Ligand SMILES: Nc1ncnc2c1ncn2[C@@H]1O[C@H](COP(=O)(O)OP(=O)(O)O)[C@@H](O)[C@H]1O
């Protein structure tokens with residue numbers, strides 16, 4: 001089965017949410033306390049996805065807010081450099097800062113992220129800074145769940161979703177749950193449910209769907225039964241190295257398998273998976289093939305040092321799929 005997109009749009013995908021910085025430990029296999037050097041990369045889930053899809057040859061744009069400082073300018077320059085349209089990345093004039101993610105690589109399986117996200121510029125995106133003229137030029141609006149965590153970014157995203165629906169732009173909701181930004185799981189559940197019910201495609205890990213449903217150990221059947229009563233036509237539920245499932249409203253289930261690889265760190269899997277999965281769907285491939293693209297892209301990124309710079313090309317993805325089939 002394939003997902004149909006408008007063919008008369010200039011942009012394949014416009015992402016909304018945070019564009020931040022990752023500081024990844026250069027010294028692996030040791031705790032953060034003993035890590036002395038870090039390498040900086042652009043980060044933030046929706047920025048990673050915009051970069052990933054752009055590297056795959058899609059026309060990507062971004063709606064977000066950047067700090068008015070060297071870090072904000074680094075992010076804008078990097079994203080423009082890989083081909084992302086940054087015309088709707090506004091600059092904050094109230095002194096808010098760039099969000100930082102320090103990553104600890106204790107072992108290939110044990111990674112954690114130490115976030116600095118107080119007063120971050122991305123959460124100050126205002127609804128007045130979201131343009132209908134821009135959104136209606138795209139096939140897809142990609143929404144990151146973290147952008148719903150606080151006002152005014154929350155209202156900016158809700159406005160973007162309304163405009164996308166009005167203009168026949170498919171809404172892809174990446175749950176992208178980052179607990180530290182939210183006041184409570186109750187609050188997250190309210191806003192996640194609201195946006196998921198209005199989206200065309202919902203993508204998240206099993207744990208993230210549990211947060212959305214405000215349950216301890218949910219199951220995929222209950223999740224899809226509930227979401228398919230509303231707008232979603234496709235729901236993708238990821239289970240880490242165990243792979244992923246894609247469910248369609250018409251009743252089909254597809255299984256995606258992870259490609260085993262020499263893992264350097266576990267983060268970056270979700271964003272690279274989303275980039276390549278969406279690339280494949282937009283390129284007219286069927287859902288089963290799109291799951292392979294997502295899994296292959298994730299396998300490549302978990303074997304490298306960054307989440308954004310490591311995003312693969314189409315050739316790298318197709319080579320991995322061919323080698324393993
Ligand atoms: N250790 C791994 N090795 C290879 N592929 C992986 C690994 N971990 C995850 N993946 C791939 O990335 C996809 C998304 O990973 P997951 O951990 O579920 O998402 P997230 O990074 O958003 O938490 C998985 O479905 C799988 O295909």
Ligand SMILES: O=C(O)C[C@@H](O)[C@H](O)C(=O)COP(=O)(O)O
Nearest residue numbers: 043044045267268269270271307
């Ligand atoms: O999303 C962030 O703010 C941090 C990311 O930039 C970081 O690279 C990361 O954690 C990506 O993780 P993923 O969800 O496994 O793709």
